[in-house]
Amino acid sequence: MPRLKLLILLCAITHPAFAGPVADLRIQGSNTIGANLGPALVAAMLAEQGFHDIHRVPVTPPNEYSIVATKTLGQQIRVDVSAHGSGTGFSTLKAGQADLVASSRPITDRELVELEALGDLKSPEAEQVIAIDGLAIIVHPQNPLNQLNTEQLAKVFNGEISTWEALGGVGGTINLYARDNQSGTWDTFKELVLSRAARPLSGTALRFESSEALSDAVSKDPHAIGFIGLPYIRAAKALAIVDGASQPMLALNSLIASEDYPLSRRLFFYLPPNSRNPLAKALVMFTQSAKGQAIVAQNGFIAQTVQASHVQSGAHMPEDYQALTQQAQRLSVNFRFEEGSATLDNKARQDLLRVIDYLKAHDKLNKQVTLVGFGDAKDDSERAQLLSKLRAMTVRRELVKSGVILREIRGYGAQMPVATNTEDEGRVKNRRVEVWVY
Incomplete structure (x- = not known):
């Protein structure tokens, strides 16, 4: 021009x-x-x-x-x-x-x-899920603390916990850094952390319109803690997060892609x-x-492109699940369901197409796939296991329509939770189906 x-x-x-x-x-x-x-x-x-x-x-x-x-x-x-x-x-x-x-x-x-x-x-x-993002909890790069749980996070950002010593760390007073009220990042943090604990944000928190400015400020303040979208960790240090009985999880691409990371979130077009x-x-x-x-x-977010990766075995895993990690690779998407329903949610519908394309492209349509279902805690563990297997069967029905012949379907009930079972949102995250390929 x-x-x-x-x-x-x-x-x-x-x-x-x-x-x-x-x-x-x-x-x-x-x-x-x-x-x-x-x-x-x-x-x-x-x-x-x-x-x-x-x-x-x-x-x-x-x-x-x-x-x-x-x-x-x-x-x-x-x-x-x-x-x-x-x-x-x-x-x-x-x-x-x-x-x-x-x-x-x-x-x-x-x-x-x-x-x-x-x-x-x-x-x-x-409702179109266009990307997955993760909220990272960031501190000064020299802060010795490595992990927090969501309950501690709520108390920290509410001001109930005000010193690093109360968290088992060092450094004295905690300085809070938060996004402003117009930010979707703030909305997500409030929903996933503060509202769940029925706590407001402390009035002492410094508020930022810019993600970059918040991250840079935290990386220069040894007393600081803040929350930020995944692309904006920059020079700060990200902490591993625990939710309920979940394992500590860092804001890693693989854990955010599967939405197992406690502070993962979906980005939408409506x-x-x-x-x-x-x-x-x-x-x-x-x-x-x-x-x-x-x-x-x-642009620094997590794409929904399907990838396969090895999973490290852990003592928290059932024995036959540990064997699965040695024999197969896990795909980067989990299928989840509408709240209170056995119907696949809108992201899962899109993911079905992506998984089918992946299986066709890698010649894995014939007995090269195992589906693994999980659920939330029930009074009856056998019922929880049955429901988790039924969820996997829901996914199988959709895959069969495209010519996929499965090797196996498993249900592990409420084992290996990725979120707390005391909240609706946590139970929805725990009701999931993993896809493993050989």
Whole structure:
């Protein structure tokens, strides 16, 4: 694009008059997605559709961008991205000011009811998991502490525990660092840690709009502790986290991809089922493709691309499960279910397609797969084991439709929990099916 033409375009975009014409696609919501990942996905999608001269242009106020592109015959297109927090995405969708919501948390029941005129936003077409993120708990790199449990975390960020000595460490007073109230990262931390323990955030916490600024501040303060999205650990030290009776888990890619890590979370696009915006639909489809998931990984989040890896055997594992770790590799996705249901959730439906593609590509359709089911604690351990095996059979039925012949199905009941069984969300995480390949 000639320099003069670009200058005119920049002036137009930053000038209030530019707000007149409605953009071809309006994305509102999460700062976690909108800061970099969303614009990167939009740019890559437009490039695949044959657009060129693709520019990301800041707009007033901060955390808003317009992405402008041109086709060979001069057709121009504009995508507006506003990243002021997940909640703003649903409110602007209701007001008719958004076509697509970017959210770093699931839609709430209240939002679902308020938006029911747009269709069922919990339907498989509407609720699209686009990436997995993990909240890392970070401290100064020289802090000797290596792990905390979620109960301790709640007490620390509430101020009930105020010294490192109370946690078995050293260093005196704990300084708290937290994201601001508009952040989806804050929403997730509040939901996974503070709300579960019915505790508010301490008023002494320093609040940050920028993930980078928070991480850098923690890495320079020997007394600090903070929470951050996975791509922003930077120079800080991440702690291993325990939830209930789970094993200590670091914010590792493999544990976040399977959503076993206690502070893992899903990132979403919400597209109204009755949407007539072709760009919104094209962006969702591109994001779920291999190319789109590569963009997810390039931006520091965990892609949903299926991979196989060896699992280290541990004393907490049943004997025959330990043998399985020696003989086979575990795929990077777990199948999970709708709350209180034996129905696969929306992410699991997408993961089925990915797993089937992986099995076909690696010639593992014939007795090369074992499904392993787990569940939450029940009064009757035999019933828990039966239910865990039934969940694995639900996945088997779907795989069989695509020609997969399984080697074996196992159920381990409530053994090897990855989350506490005292909360609904923890029980949902424990009700899972692993896929192992030989």
